[in-house]
Amino acid sequence: LISADPTLEHTIPFRQWRPHSLSVSDISVTHHSNARILSCSRDYTAALHSVTADICLLKISCDMALSSCAIDPAECRLFLGTINGSLVQLDLYALNKTEVSIVIGAENTGNLLSFNGHSTELAWLDVNHDGSLLASGDVSGVYMIWDISSRQCLKTSSLKGPICKLKFNTRWKAAEESSKKNQTFPIPNLKRQKERKLPAFVLLQDGISDEKNEFCVANLDRIISDYAKVEIQITAPTDDEPQTEHTTEDVKSLENGESSDSKTIKLLKAKIAALEEANQQIYDFAASLIIDRS
Secondary structure, three states: OEOOOOOOOOOOEOOOOOOOOOOEEEEEEOOOOOOEEEEEEOOOEEEEEEOOOOEEEEEEEOOOOEEEEEEOOOOOEEEEEEOOOOEEEEEHHHOOOOEEEOOOOOOOOOOOEEEOOOOOOEEEEEEOOOOOEEEEEEOOOEEEEEEOOOOEEEEEEEOOOOOOOOOOOOOOHHHHOOHHHHOOOOOOOOOOOOOOOOOOOOOOOOOOOHHHHHHHHHHHHHHHHHHHHHHHHHHOOOOOHHHHHHHHHHHHHHHHHHHHHHHHHHHHHHHHHHHHHHHHHHHHHHHHHHHHHO
């Protein structure tokens, strides 16, 4: 174990053991606060150490080289895999001594529990979270899932290459019931050149349509010109009375026209407001589509 203290100039081992004479082939670490480390080697030995006590709790000697090892979450059973495919189980509570010698290669292993199914070197072992299942994989690509209590093989499968690692994943209920798995995504057309697909840009009108706009402008021009005529006739100088009376009559007629024009203005304003509201709804809908696609 290496210390992670950043203030130290040189890396200092926190714990250091030398139980093996050859290279270590595999290790397994428990997940409790009082951590224990199980190691195995090709020198036919396996060792169980306590990190907190800094002592060797158990030393195991076998009749063949060990390639993989595992310990269950309850820390009561050990699993050892060999280079010829043998897989055995040891119950720690049944052992009353710190050094044990076991024979794996014999046909009759006595009280030693074995899992028979592999014929090549076992590369990896893993136990699930409750200690009921054991997964084993070998260098030929074959992996098996075992029921530990009955030592029966529940599943066997194979891969093209050698097994380098096996891991049980916890099944989360929230992930299984998630709606994300029901989502389907369209498959884009394959192209020779890679290109970045940008979100679609929709051009929206900033006001009312052209036809409506021309109609409103024509009416507004007519109304403005009528008001201009009224203003010119009122402000024009007059010399005789009949002309003044004629101008007054024209003003009255124009006032009547003004009332009708005011109604037209109100109607046009109402239409413009309705068109602007419809255009805003179309803009919001198109903008939401662009955001969802991006």
